[in-house]
Amino acid sequence: MKWSSGTAAPALKAPPFATDCHHHIYDARYPAAPNAVLHPPDAFPSDYQALQRRIGTTRSVLIQPSTYGTDNRCGLDALDALNVLGRRARMVAVVDTTVIDAELKRLDLAGVRGIRFNLAQAGATTPDMIAPLANRVAPMGWHLQINAPAARILEIMPILEGVPAQVVFDHLAHIPEPDGTSHPLYGRVRAMLDAGRAWVKLSGAYLDTKVGPPTYADSTALARAFVMAAPERLVWGSDWPHPTEAADRKPDDARLFDLLAEWAPDERTRQRILVDNPAILYGFER
Numbered sequence: 001m002k003w004s005s006g007t008a009a010p011a012l013k014a015p016p017f018a019t020d021c022h023h024h025i026y027d028a029r030y031p032a033a034p035n036a037v038l039h040p041p042d043a044f045p046s047d048y049q050a051l052q053r054r055i056g057t058t059r060s061v062l063i064q065p066s067t068y069g070t071d072n073r074c075g076l077d078a079l080d081a082l083n084v085l086g087r088r089a090r091m092v093a094v095v096d097t098t099v100i101d102a103e104l105k106r107l108d109l110a111g112v113r114g115i116r117f118n119l120a121q122a123g124a125t126t127p128d129m130i131a132p133l134a135n136r137v138a139p140m141g142w143h144l145q146i147n148a149p150a151a152r153i154l155e156i157m158p159i160l161e162g163v164p165a166q167v168v169f170d171h172l173a174h175i176p177e178p179d180g181t182s183h184p185l186y187g188r189v190r191a192m193l194d195a196g197r198a199w200v201k202l203s204g205a206y207l208d209t210k211v212g213p214p215t216y217a218d219s220t221a222l223a224r225a226f227v228m229a230a231p232e233r234l235v236w237g238s239d240w241p242h243p244t245e246a247a248d249r250k251p252d253d254a255r256l257f258d259l260l261a262e263w264a265p266d267e268r269t270r271q272r273i274l275v276d277n278p279a280i281l282y283g284f285e286r
Contacts, residue, residue: 010254014056019278022237025078033069045081119148134163171204203237223263
């Protein structure tokens with residue numbers, strides 16, 4: 001299946017051990033959660049590996065999508081498939097406060113390094129679970145990953161600012177355009193970055209843009225601001241297979257990767273974002 005527009009390789013050459021820190025796997029053999037909103041078609045590990053060959057990344061972080069709720073079986077099986085040739089993949093799972101310690105240990109051994117809170121729609125996790133789960137997983141070195149609209153993130157910021165675990169904001173923290181760096185959420189996220197308490201994913205340029213492709217000029221300005229402010233607290237992600245986008249509106253994955261050359265023109269900075277920072281955050285060998 002054709003997962004994105006275009007087939008050409010990106011102009012930007014990926015360095016060795018370049019890491020895609022945000023992608024999903026879908027497989028209809030695994031049941032969707034009863035309240036799932038997104039039901040994308042199958043996107044198998046083999047499909048994702050074709051994308052890796054196209055853009056040149058070799059490591060990845062599989063993100064449990066909202067489609068499966070707290071049932072992490074699809075992701076864990078995909079993780080095994082992606083790791084057949086070596087420990088090249090990690091995962092961010094979804095659990096709620098009923099999870100037992102033995103399960104957390106099992107997930108950790110499998111390669112899970114964080115918990116995702118997808119608050120963009122009603123789902124498996126709620127804000128009242130953030131602090132209790134953070135207290136349990138912080139000693140394991142796990143982080144909390146947040147996907148939510150800006151207004152929702154602002155509401156829960158007092159919680160996020162007080163948890164003992166690192167916080168990872170998906171997709172440029174969903175800071176709205178055209179406000180960009182003038183939006184109040186940018187300052188709050190910047191403060192957490194400056195304090196060494198948070199990370200931001202340079203991903204999803206198409207999600208909150210008002211300009212759109214091919215330049216994504218508004219998202220580009222925001223990404224550049226993050227790169228200038230805290231290059232040591234950023235990672236990059238493809239968001240493949242772009243589950244929020246209709247089939248005829250899938251972004252060009254090569255273009256999304258090439259944007260990083262515009263966001264971080266310095267090669268050493270891109271090395272940090274693609275290789276060094278993911279090794280720290282997800283525990284890849286260095």
